[in-house]
Amino acid sequence: xxASPDVLRRSAFLSTFAHQGAVYLYHDLYxxxxxxxxxxVEFIDQFAEPRTVADVVAAHADRFEGQAQQFVDVFYQHxxxxxxxxxxxxxxxxxxxxxxxxxxxxxxxxxxxxYTAWGDRPIQRIELxxxxxxxxxxxDGEIRLNELRAxxxxxxxxxxxxxxxxxxxxxxxxxxxxxxxYAKRPALTPSYVTSTMPYPSWAPGQPLDAPVTDVATDGYxxxxxxxxxxxxxxxxxxxxxxxxxxxxxxGRTYGEALVGAFLDRLPAHRVRVLxxxxxxxxVAKAVCEALIAAGREVTYTIQEISPQLAEAQRARxxxxxxxxxxxxxxxxxxxxxxxxxxxxxxxxxxxxxxQLQRADVGLTAEGGEVDPALLAGLGRPGELxxxxxxxxxxxxxxxxxxTGALELMIRIARWLAPEGVAIVTEFGExxxxxxxxxxxxxxxxxxxxxxxQTAAITLGLTAKIEFVMDLIDLDRTLDGLATxxxxxxxxxxxxxxxxxxxxxxxxxxxxxxxxxxGKLDLADVGELRWxxxxxxxxxxxxxxxKAVVCRKAGGN
Numbered sequence: 001x002x003a004s005p006d007v008l009r010r011s012a013f014l015s016t017f018a019h020q021g022a023v024y025l026y027h028d029l030y031x032x033x034x035x036x037x038x039x040x041v042e043f044i045d046q047f048a049e050p051r052t053v054a055d056v057v058a059a060h061a062d063r064f065e066g067q068a069q070q071f072v073d074v075f076y077q078h079x080x081x082x083x084x085x086x087x088x089x090x091x092x093x094x095x096x097x098x099x100x101x102x103x104x105x106x107x108x109x110x111x112x113x114x115y116t117a118w119g120d121r122p123i124q125r126i127e128l129x130x131x132x133x134x135x136x137x138x139x140d141g142e143i144r145l146n147e148l149r150a151x152x153x154x155x156x157x158x159x160x161x162x163x164x165x166x167x168x169x170x171x172x173x174x175x176x177x178x179x180x181x182y183a184k185r186p187a188l189t190p191s192y193v194t195s196t197m198p199y200p201s202w203a204p205g206q207p208l209d210a211p212v213t214d215v216a217t218d219g220y221x222x223x224x225x226x227x228x229x230x231x232x233x234x235x236x237x238x239x240x241x242x243x244x245x246x247x248x249x250x251g252r253t254y255g256e257a258l259v260g261a262f263l264d265r266l267p268a269h270r271v272r273v274l275x276x277x278x279x280x281x282x283v284a285k286a287v288c289e290a291l292i293a294a295g296r297e298v299t300y301t302i303q304e305i306s307p308q309l310a311e312a313q314r315a316r317x318x319x320x321x322x323x324x325x326x327x328x329x330x331x332x333x334x335x336x337x338x339x340x341x342x343x344x345x346x347x348x349x350x351x352x353x354x355q356l357q358r359a360d361v362g363l364t365a366e367g368g369e370v371d372p373a374l375l376a377g378l379g380r381p382g383e384l385x386x387x388x389x390x391x392x393x394x395x396x397x398x399x400x401x402x403t404g405a406l407e408l409m410i411r412i413a414r415w416l417a418p419e420g421v422a423i424v425t426e427f428g429e430x431x432x433x434x435x436x437x438x439x440x441x442x443x444x445x446x447x448x449x450x451x452x453q454t455a456a457i458t459l460g461l462t463a464k465i466e467f468v469m470d471l472i473d474l475d476r477t478l479d480g481l482a483t484x485x486x487x488x489x490x491x492x493x494x495x496x497x498x499x500x501x502x503x504x505x506x507x508x509x510x511x512x513x514x515x516x517x518g519k520l521d522l523a524d525v526g527e528l529r530w531x532x533x534x535x536x537x538x539x540x541x542x543x544x545x546k547a548v549v550c551r552k553a554g555g556n
Contacts, residue, residue: 004076006054009084010047015167018202020443021209025080026197028166029088031100031173032078033192039063042204044075050084089158093146095174097139097161099527101194102483103171104490106498107524112136113497114164114171117489119198125493126169132160139172141179167197198486221305221350227312231280232504233489236539237346238425238468241506243282248475248508248533255286257472258343258423263294265421265551267340270297274339274415276329276408277347278302279309281316287343288320301339303329330407334415342412342422346545348452349426349444351404353434354381358397361385365397388455400434400445406455412550413459422461422550424452425468429546452548461550468545469534480533481507488538495520506537 013029023041025034043064046056053072060068075081082088104115112133114126128136135152149157164171173193182189202208224230231240242254249257271291278284284302291298300322304310310324317324325332330351358364360378362371370392375382384406385392392399405424412422428434428447437444449465456463469476483491488504495502498520505511509530516522534543 004053004072004081005083007050007052007084008047008072008076008081009050010044011080011082011088013088014044014080016041016202016204017167017197017199018206018208019199023202023208024197024199026167027079029092029162029174030079030095031165031170031192032080033195033197034078034080038204038208040071043068043071044080045204047081089162092158092161092174093149094144095176096141096144096178097148098141098173098175098179098193099139100170100173100196102196102487102529103527104487104494105171105526106494107133107526110134113494114169115490115494116169116171116486117493118168118170118196118486119200121168123490123493124168125497126163126171128160131156135160136164141175145174170196196484196486198484221309222307224306224308227280227306227308230309233485236485236504237279238537238540238542238545239283239345240279240504241538241540242472243280243286244505246506246508247510248478248480248506249472250475253282253286254472255283256290258283259287259290259294261471261473262341262421262423263291265419266291266296267419268296270299271341272339272417273298273300273341273343274334275300275302276342276344277350278304278313278324279345281313281322283343283345284313284322285317285320288317288322299323301325301334303327303332303334305329329411330404332411334411336414337417337420338415340417340420342416342420344408344412344422344424346426348402348405348408348424348447349428349437351402351408353400353402353404353445355398355400356381356395358392358395358399361392363392363395367393387458388451389458390451390454394431394433396433400436402434402445402448402451405447405452409452409455409459413456413461413552416461416550416552418552418554420552422552423471423547424550425545425547427541427544427546429544430465446544447546449546449548456548456550461552463548463550466547466549467543468547469542471547471549474534474542476532476534478508478533479530480537481512482529482531482536483538485539494525504538506533508533 013027015026015028017024023036023038025036057068057072064071072081106113110130110133112128116124135157138148145157161172165174175193231237239254242249245251245253275284284300288298288300298321302313302322302324304313304324304326305328307326310326313324360374362368362374375386381401381403384403388406416422426447428449430449434445434448437446453463453465492502500516500519502515513522535541
């Protein structure tokens, strides 16, 4: 890494953003994206006016573990700090313009409209005239801007590049190397080239969310204001994407497919169902109707913590034998042996969890054994580990313990009738410890399914871990539309401008073509990314979703 010059100043093209305790710096001229702590933003601001590097480093000798000079060098390398007389805009010409990931645009003859909707920021429509469109088309990830200005007006090129690399648009990124260099080495592609910045703007001195330690989102769901918007925009669930009759499910909905997987294990006459966290009521409606169509008498209870979601469930299941009970499932009362089918669909990641250190239970980095006295000192989390036989030997440091999910397994074992079936689905892995997911407005953890299986078996149930895709018999040969939340918001706006409503479902090529038919030529829309439906569908990775399927032995 080249050493920095003696005197530097802060770039004039920096924007800062924040999310869940982290700060992100975005270079509005190049598209560089750096994650850092707030004190490093303040450190860069020491160069708001030209400063001698040695003076600033000396003033911060007791901070950053003696790494102040190294930080200066990194910031200089990424053009966050520049020489006082630098013409920053002139620095773009040796670079290559690369179209950023998750762009959305529509072509109108020789003109282009780019749509952006980063995070919760308003929709933008960036109109390109024929000259700007021609420059955009020439940005192929290979040609340097020096070459581009030989064919197009240099001022127009510079103005367009600056407009489209800005964090408000993010349609272009600048790279010193062509994308072909990474074709056979995709792992070497700089992360900023494929990253986006959807988080809220932030400036030093503004409040910053604390890093997430213990996780509990019950208060979050009680405050949901718009039920439909919650799943159409704020968060995506697999069941919501498949709430329609879907070609990948042979024309069935998610709920119908679940019933098909377990119908032969349910009582032949009356089926008592408990659904824990009912979303918008689509699963309840589909399961009820499928069971009734199969000749079953049904009683269906939804346990729901959100008043707004409860109202949506009541409206959607009107006329069906569905009762919605409002309240926290971990404080709810339900009859022992009271249900033949219990569904917990994509909600255990929202239950409370605690973050612990290995040392809290007597483990060291090298191994060791759990200390029963330290475990007991943890209170209820320690009791759950001990009583449910949860092994902590391979825990990372620190680690999340899914206390709420384990408490739920205790209740499922109590409420499930003899010969009954319980299905708990979520994204996660059999042996991987929970990881924090960065939803834009609330934290959520992946699920350690091995722990749920161990708990179920300890509680006297049989338990098997399965892929949700296998349970619902998903056709993996189809392609699915891949999006992010921001990308889909922008796509919705593009379709709306063409007079097409674009509900949030798991689009295959067939479904999207049928939705746009007669009003919008998909050949004029960019960029539509397609992937194998098991690997990416909208913002989800379907193969990451697992289920622990539990049975209770019959009575005497």
